[in-house]
Amino acid sequence: MLPGVEIEFQNGQLGTVTDRPDGVFGVLASAIAVSTTFLLEKAYEVKSMLDVAALGILPSVGNYRLYKFCEEFYNESGEGASLWIMGFDNTDKVSDFFTPDVVTQKTPAEKLLDAANGAISGLFVSFDPANTYVPVITTAIDADVIAALPKAQLLADNYTDKEYAPFFVYLEGYAFSGVKSDLIDLTTLEFNRVGVLLGDTIPKTGNPASKGAAIGVLAGRLASKAVHINPGRVRDGAIKPTTAFIVDVPVELYDIASLHDKGFVSFRNHKRKTGYYLTDGPLACEVDDDYHFITHRRVIDKAYRLAYDALVEFTLDDLDVNPNGTIQALSASVIEQAVIAKIYSEMTVEGELSYNPSESSDRGVICKVDLAQNVTSTSKIKIKQLQVRSKAYARFIDVPLGFVPITSNN
Structure with a gap:
């Protein structure tokens, strides 16, 4: 190739968005x-x-x-x-x-x-x-x-x-x-x-x-x-x-x-x-309803979809169980981590959930399988806890405004 200047046209700079x-x-x-x-x-x-x-x-x-x-x-x-x-x-x-x-x-x-x-x-x-x-x-x-x-x-x-x-x-x-x-x-x-x-x-x-x-x-x-x-x-x-x-x-x-x-x-x-x-x-409900605001509604709905996507992969999967029919802790952990990883990567990392980045175990989401559930007899895995940590919103800002008090030099 002959020496010269190559100028590449950039695209995507005019406000066009990809499908969310x-x-x-x-x-x-x-x-x-x-x-x-x-x-x-x-x-x-x-x-x-x-x-x-x-x-x-x-x-x-x-x-x-x-x-x-x-x-x-x-x-x-x-x-x-x-x-x-x-x-x-x-x-x-x-x-x-x-x-x-x-x-x-x-x-x-x-x-x-x-x-x-x-x-x-x-x-x-x-x-x-x-x-x-x-x-x-x-x-x-x-x-x-x-x-x-x-x-x-x-x-x-x-x-x-x-x-x-x-x-x-x-x-x-x-x-x-x-x-x-x-x-x-x-x-x-x-x-x-x-x-x-x-x-x-x-x-x-x-x-x-x-x-x-x-x-x-x-x-x-x-x-x-x-x-x-x-x-x-x-x-x-x-x-x-x-x-x-x-x-x-x-x-x-x-x-x-x-x-x-x-x-x-x-x-x-x-x-x-x-x-x-x-x-x-x-939304048309009481103010103390967890989903009164569209932000909380959309956050929980997205977490719902992601949790479903992660959990549906375990449908008809074989699981290791204890002698009493309850799921083994290791198998339960695999399920928990699949849900946590899915929500963490697609929500927490994107800034959609609150978490403490200085805490290595904090992912903004908690998922726990019920280890007492008899999976052998019921064919059912029970998730006993699935929670995400929402953001807070500054609807009101209180400010005490005044003069700096004069202090004596004595």
Whole structure:
């Protein structure tokens, strides 16, 4: 080769992201079919707005909200994030997405989950009903959203038990009246896999008008971050949209604290910071529920998936046992270490769990097999302890500010 200068073009410097296995999300959306490229009740996986355009989903009247969701999602997550889309007739209500068919007993949402083979860890709803739809406002938002909460929770619980593929759901606080005092208090409920977002990037009476929420922003922010990171973390920067409204009121002029206190996710600003931020990531359950916040929900769900992946390898494996049928300590240790190594390498090392690096035995995860279980007679290994150590979050910072006292020189 002749002497000279070789310049190599670098790639991957423009915010494009690789697919995060724990950031694979799905959207259930009111939509209209587009020729043969986008059919209703059929699952599609996209990884960019180019893929969205290829389906024929454009910001037209029928698919405006779905397009808006996708655009705001990729503005936050970056190109490359995996998003599963399923469109439904605009006569379907939100609760319909989570209502089992009387014959198959499968919900429409389950079709999307199955198509993704359990990869989806979060579901979001983009609701854009027909013009004839009249929401019934009972607690300041569409009563059908409230009706969807227990149905979404039941599906998430059942699917986790059956398919070992846990996920959470976020709904829009559709048709919010703006009367904060009338809002249902989500912190009195028990749905620790379902949350509700209030607030949009366009006003209710704008052109186009909006009765929904900018749920694509929340989805994109979560998809772009590790499971332990709060979607409202300030040092991650403001959300991409430069406008945010509660009904027709700019976020900075609305009493956002009242929405937060009732367990809703919304948008806010911070003094002397440019742009808007998400308030937090609560789910519709009591504050003292271990999984009230989406960070804890995502952390434990990821640990669940990893533990399953490690333990399923021991299915029908032969084990050494003691004369009384209990598992030998060495065989138990092999199982324990497989789980610990899996979670440690894919969570603790990635900064998603707390641990003390100065302690060689601390992995941020504890796994213990029950040595008293008679495996010979029951054919069952019992894990008596599996725990991970979560991160803590600085929701409040107390500062005693004053002058340095003057000391005497005498």
